[in-house]
Amino acid sequence: MNRTTVSTATALATAVAAVAAVSLPTAPQGGATQGTAVRAAALVEGATPLADGTYVIGEAITAADGRANTTATAPTPRVDTACTDATYALKTWRVTGTLTWYYNGTAAAPAVAGTALQAITNASTTVAKGVNRCGKPATFTTTYKYGGTATAAPQVAADASCTGNDGKSVTGWGALPVKVLAYTCTYFSSKGVVLASDTLIDNRAYTWFTTLPANCASAYDLETTMAHERLHTAGLAHVDQTKNASQVMTPASSPCDTTRRTLAAGDYAGLAALAAQR
Numbered sequence: 001m002n003r004t005t006v007s008t009a010t011a012l013a014t015a016v017a018a019v020a021a022v023s024l025p026t027a028p029q030g031g032a033t034q035g036t037a038v039r040a041a042a043l044v045e046g047a048t049p050l051a052d053g054t055y056v057i058g059e060a061i062t063a064a065d066g067r068a069n070t071t072a073t074a075p076t077p078r079v080d081t082a083c084t085d086a087t088y089a090l091k092t093w094r095v096t097g098t099l100t101w102y103y104n105g106t107a108a109a110p111a112v113a114g115t116a117l118q119a120i121t122n123a124s125t126t127v128a129k130g131v132n133r134c135g136k137p138a139t140f141t142t143t144y145k146y147g148g149t150a151t152a153a154p155q156v157a158a159d160a161s162c163t164g165n166d167g168k169s170v171t172g173w174g175a176l177p178v179k180v181l182a183y184t185c186t187y188f189s190s191k192g193v194v195l196a197s198d199t200l201i202d203n204r205a206y207t208w209f210t211t212l213p214a215n216c217a218s219a220y221d222l223e224t225t226m227a228h229e230r231l232h233t234a235g236l237a238h239v240d241q242t243k244n245a246s247q248v249m250t251p252a253s254s255p256c257d258t259t260r261r262t263l264a265a266g267d268y269a270g271l272a273a274l275a276a277q278r
């Protein structure tokens with residue numbers, strides 16, 4: 001009879017420093033493992049806009065935010081790093097004083113047509129003042145003032161290109177490319193001060209809620225999404241989806257997640273850095 005050979009070779013787990021979120025292949029029995037280092041490509045959002053020396057930059061993609069939010073499922077962090085991770089990344093603009101925004105609800109997703117404005121207002125205040133989950137004072141001095149309804153459409157096209165600056169910051173609804181929940185185009189001066197910022201929210205592919213439904217499966221929280229978009233308007237860029245998973249500024253959102261309606265430490269630190277630029 002064959003005897004089963006029990007391998008006693010304990011697989012020594014090689015400590016791999018700073019691996020990206022890539023599963024390493026299981027070591028073959030008794031064999032040497034040649035680990036292939038796979039480096040996750042950094043997602044670089046947008047490009048540095050060109051300054052033209054005049055008062056409006058922000059034409060086309062270079063002045064726009066990159067993809068705003070996607071549906072790629074964000075991994076749930078094992079340890080909540082919301083208040084210990086102070087990572088942030090900045091764009092090249094900032095909001096000073098009062099930014100007045102308007103709402104165009106004509107094409108609002110029916111499920112939230114009656115409640116969207118309040119959720120967007122909440123998110124705007126969260127970002128203007130720095131409302132956070134970490135007990136930090138919400139005392140930033142910017143104001144995102146709701147200016148009323150607008151008939152003008154957000155200047156964001158269905159292909160997520162920015163279509164021009166009419167000087168009016170409008171948030172509204174429309175079609176966007178696959179996997180994009182919302183998209184923000186921000187126009188700013190040569191001094192990096194925001195002139196206008198338009199946000200388009202998808203009204204075709206996704207289901208939205210403003211109050212978490214009891215049996216939520218695949219719908220997205222409008223307030224969370226808008227907190228993210230308003231942080232782009234404020235001047236924040238994306239952080240790493242995996243390393244900074246608790247921040248509002250991760251590029252992807254998970255359905256049914258309402259934990260990021262308010263800021264984490266990194267989001268807050270980013271706003272503080274922008275405030276210090278004034």
Ligand SMILES: [Zn+2]
Binds near residue numbers: 067068069232238251
């Ligand atoms: Zn984004």
